[in-house]
Amino acid sequence: MGVTGWLTGHQKLNYTHSDKSATIVLKDGKSTSLSQLCKDAIPPCYLNPLFFNGHLHTAWTVLDRSDPPIWYKRHIFESDDVTYDGTFAVDFVVRNSDSSSPLAKDASLPERTTFFAPEEFDALPSDDSKPMLVCLHGLSGGSHEVYLRGVLKPLVGDGANWEACVVNSRGCAMSKITSGVLYNARATWDIRQTVAWLRKAFPNRPLFAAGFSLGANILVNYIAEEGDSCELQAAVVCSNPWNLDCTNSALKRTWLGREVYLRFMASNMKKLVETHAETIQKNSDVDVDRVRKTRYLYEFDREIQCPTWGYPTEGAYYRDASSVDSLLGVRIPLLGVNAEDDPIAAGECIPFNEFKANPLTALVTTAVGGHLSWFEPSGGRWFARAVSTFPSST
Incomplete structure (x- = not known):
């Protein structure tokens, strides 16, 4: 990159896709290839030149004070899977800009979130044909995450026609764990039930999905498990770790990876366990005291996911x-977005060859961007614009 490129923060967009990229029929009836659709839809990438590596971009996510105002109403679903029983929370985006409304003031829920009244939820089904986006958040996150709201804002803001919801992983976003079992990186059962419910409640809506970090991994696994029966029209996944064994090894290899990122992620997951300790202790396979003594994420997974x-x-x-092998089983148009300097979803673990092998998938990467970051000079996140424009174009 030259001096001009550095000063402007311009990042080259690198595309990886099959030589026989799938044909996509557009809204106007014209056809194009998936690879060309992505190139036409995704905006140029100009990042803050002061954040010259993935660590700086990722660190800024902790300090970022932007606050896209998205309001939700929550419904608690009873799981219909006898193997993975219990409940899970889905937050539906609602149009409400009155900060004094009771909608913004439920202390038992994240800010700007409240529960549906039974009669409100019963009245939700519709025959309208609005496009709808289903989101899956990252590790220990939820519908309240800034990066997720940044994606939703242009789709559901003033004058926009989209509807959206967020499937919260069990115990996240101030939801309850009622089964004694924590979610894992292949927890596809709740998104499966949610999509099935949406298809029944909104038979005419085209359904799309977006996954972020661990949620991206779960989403790709779900799409592959559904195969040709997948009800989603298209999906986009951002900062997917793809190969969890590879990313774990990459993180353990460096001091920053081990002592900062793996410790930080373990700390967040331990807080989640502590919040729900009384319920999780009902799972006789898990020793909560051993979980409390873990320091790194892989130790946490050893004490929680392995016995569970x-x-x-x-x-x-x-x-x-x-989800690296699941990518080969995807049967709907899917876009992946990754930064090669991502300190969590390591660049060496991005499945370039698998993207080349599946005509229904395409990948865009940048050399710089970090994890769910890509901060622009304006303070916005480039990936939020990329994620929101792709579904609108398919």
Whole structure:
């Protein structure tokens, strides 16, 4: 990159796709290839030149004070899966800009979130044909995350025609765990039930999905499991770790990866367990005291995911839960967005060859961008614009 490129923060967009990229029929009836659609839809990338590597971009996510105002109403679903029983929370975006409204003031829920009244939820189904986006957040996150709201804002803001909802992982976003079992990186059962419910409630809506970080991994696994029966029209996944065994090894290899990122992620997950300790202790396979003593994420997974799901090692869990092989089973148009300097979803673990092998998938990467970051000089996040424009174009 030359001096001009550095000063402007321009990042080259690198596309990876099959030589036989799938044909996509556009809204106007014209046809194009998936690869060309992505190139036409995704905006140029200009990042803050002061954030010259992925660590700086990722660190700024902790300091970022932007606050896109998105309001939600929550419904608690009873799981219809006898193996993975319990409840899970789905937050539906609603149009409400009155900060004094009771909608913004439920202390038991994240800010700007309240519960549907039973009669409100019963009245939700519709025959309208508005496009709808289903979102899956990252590790220990939820519908309140700034990066997620940044994606939703242009789709559901003033004058926009989209509807959207966020499937919260069990125990996240101030939801309750009622089964004693924490979610994992292959927890596809709740998104499956949600999409099935949406298809029944909104038979005419085209359904799209967006996944972020761990939610991206879960989403790709779900889409592959559904195969040709997938009800989604298209999907986009951002900062997907793809190969969890590979990313774990990459993180353990460096001091920053081990002592900053793996510790930070473990700390967040331990807080989640502590919040729900009384319920999780009902799971006789898990020793909560041993979980409390873990320092790194892989130790946490060893004490939680391995005994819960029967994996002999955390490596076995990572290999089974990874979405890298699932990418080959995707049967709907899917866009992946990754930064090669992502300190969490390591660039060396991005499945370039798998994207080349599946005509229904395409990948865009940048050399710089970090994890769910890509901060622009304006303070916005480039990936939020990329994620929101792709579904609108398909």
